[in-house]
Amino acid sequence: xxxxxxxxxxxxxxxxxxxxxxxxxxxxxxxxxxxxxxxxxxxxxxxxxxxxxxxxxxxxxxxxxxxxxxxxxxxxxxxxxxxxxxxxxxxxxxxxxxxxxxxxxxxxxxxxxxxxxxxxxxxxxxxxxxxxxxxxxxxxxxxxxxxxxxxxxxxxxxxxxxxxxxxxxxxxxxxxxxxxxxxxxxxxxxxxxxxxxxxxxxxxxxxxxxxxxxxxxxxxxxxxxxxxxxxxxxxxxxxxxxxxxxxxxxxxxxxxxxxxxxxxxxxxxxxxxxxxxxxxxxxxxxxxxxxxxxxxxxxxxxxxxxxxxxxxxxxxxxxxxxxxxxxxxxxxxxxxxxxxxxxxxxxxxxxxxxxxxxxxxxxxxxxxxxxxxxxxxxxxxxxxxxxxxxxxxxxxxxxxxxxxxxxxxxxxxxxxxxxxxxxxxxxxxxxxxxxxxxxxxxxxxxxxxxxxxx
Numbered sequence: 072x073x074x075x076x077x078x079x080x081x082x083x084x085x086x087x088x089x090x091x092x093x094x095x096x097x098x099x100x101x102x103x104x105x106x107x108x109x110x111x112x113x114x115x116x117x118x119x120x121x122x123x124x125x126x127x128x129x130x131x132x133x134x135x136x137x138x139x140x141x142x143x144x145x146x147x148x149x150x151x152x153x154x155x156x157x158x159x160x161x162x163x164x165x166x167x168x169x170x171x172x173x174x175x176x177x178x179x180x181x182x183x184x185x186x187x188x189x190x191x192x193x194x195x196x197x198x199x200x201x202x203x204x205x206x207x208x209x210x211x212x213x214x215x216x217x218x219x220x221x222x223x224x225x226x227x228x229x230x231x232x233x234x235x236x237x238x239x240x241x242x243x244x245x246x247x248x249x250x251x252x253x254x255x256x257x258x259x260x261x262x263x264x265x266x267x268x269x270x271x272x273x274x275x276x277x278x279x280x281x282x283x284x285x286x287x288x289x290x291x292x293x294x295x296x297x298x299x300x301x302x303x304x305x306x307x308x309x310x311x312x313x314x315x316x317x318x319x320x321x322x323x324x325x326x327x328x329x330x331x332x333x334x335x336x337x338x339x340x341x342x343x344x345x346x347x348x349x350x351x352x353x354x355x356x357x358x359x360x361x362x363x364x365x366x367x368x369x370x371x372x373x374x375x376x377x378x379x380x381x382x383x384x385x386x387x388x389x390x391x392x393x394x395x396x397x398x399x400x401x402x403x404x405x406x407x408x409x410x411x412x413x414x415x416x417x418x419x420x421x422x423x424x425x426x427x428x429x430x431x432x433x434x435x436x437x438x439x440x441x442x443x444x445x446x447x448x449x450x451x452x453x454x455x456x457x458x459x460x461x462x463x464x465x466x467x468x469x470x471x472x473x474x475x476x477x478x479x480x481x482x483x484x485x486x487x488x489x490x491x492x493x494x495x496x497x498x499x500x501x502x503x504x505x506x507x508x509x510x511x512x513x514x515x516x517x518x519x520x521x522x523x524x525x
Contacts, residue, residue: 158280158328176270189249196266215243241485298327329491340481349469354392363395369438374419375463390414399480459490
């Protein structure tokens with residue numbers, strides 16, 4: 072009996088040891104799955120360095136506690152797509168380049184979570200659109216074309232040509248995405264057209280912000296913050312179906328980070344109208360964010376992919392707005408500085424050599440204010456940045472004049488454009504697509520020009 076009892080005891084101990092080893096093995100497997108999920112890999116794709124970085128720590132156990140959102144994640148479950156609740160400026164992914172500042176078109180759209188969308192651009196590729204927007208997603212596409220139309224294709228596709236000021240001049244150049252996801256709305260405003268070339272081969276810029284769905288809807292559009300209200304105004308002018316802007320009543324825009332600056336093809340006359348669009352709108356935004364200071368006029372860096380007919384008169388006109396000055400604010404008599412020489416605007420435009428060796432950059436404006444004194448103030452406004460579709464042209468920013476008939480100020484624009492302005496502080500991080508300070512043209516270097524064959 073003694074030997075039999077000892078044999079059973081040994082067998083029991085071995086079984087306990089086996090269960091413990093099996094449990095440890097399961098824990099290791101679970102840990103590998105959690106690490107793989109956190110890195111967006113499969114278990115088979117994990118390297119020894121991945122495991123070492125995730126498990127080694129400075130304590131005696133040599134084991135690091137993983138965050139709850141990783142350890143509690145079901146095995147092989149991919150991390151949820153990233154949301155930008157506080158807004159962010161990103162550069163579009165370019166083949167051959169990588170970094171935290173870049174984002175792919177797939178990561179922007181997040182089609183697995185998409186329910187409906189409004190997308191706008193000057194140029195659009197249906198192949199690119201069908202790749203990113205599945206057939207079951209309700210889609211409204213606004214693009215350039217004449218005459219103005221709104222057509223239904225199938226049960227869930229609408230194509231719109233926005234109205235233009237006239238039949239000869241101007242383009243619809245607005246780049247906007249309204250992406251209605253499962254429980255949030257993503258607003259994307261940038262410089263990229265809806266085609267693979269713009270998202271794979273060109274450096275474009277996008278502002279992205281996500282807004283959460285609310286449990287209770289607002290009762291009227293007058294309750295919307297300015298950011299959302301300005302977008303609704305544009306949707307109406309584009310002739311987008313009213314049901315789209317009605318969706319805005321169900322989202323929380325209280326944390327909107329950016330200020331909308333749009334141009335709309337048309338003539339807008341009178342005090343309440345001319346300030347809504349073009350560079351007059353930009354002047355109003357600069358005042359609103361507190362960047363207008365007659366004693367600290369800004370230095371401007373203006374990156375553009377199109378110059379048009381830039382001359383001294385146009386540069387002085389837009390620089391006045393870049394300062395936050397409305398020349399007709401106090402009536403018909405313009406105010407501002409005497410137009411002598413050129414204003415402090417540096418236009419960043421690529422040389423022929425640069426274009427042949429690299430990627431074309433997006434419309435981008437950086438305004439820096441001189442220091443207010445010898446001692447920098449905490450959280451002092453340092454300037455502002457604009458990113459969007461506006462190039463350095465009169466057609467894009469508009470012409471501000473006085474009406475001969477009414478003697479009231481009016482803003483005339485050929486193009487539709489859209490961008491955002493963000494204030495710059497010491498802590499603000501905005502990616503730039505060019506080296507700063509930008510180098511001057513050297514003797515013998517030519518500006519980039521594009522030849523068209525007819």
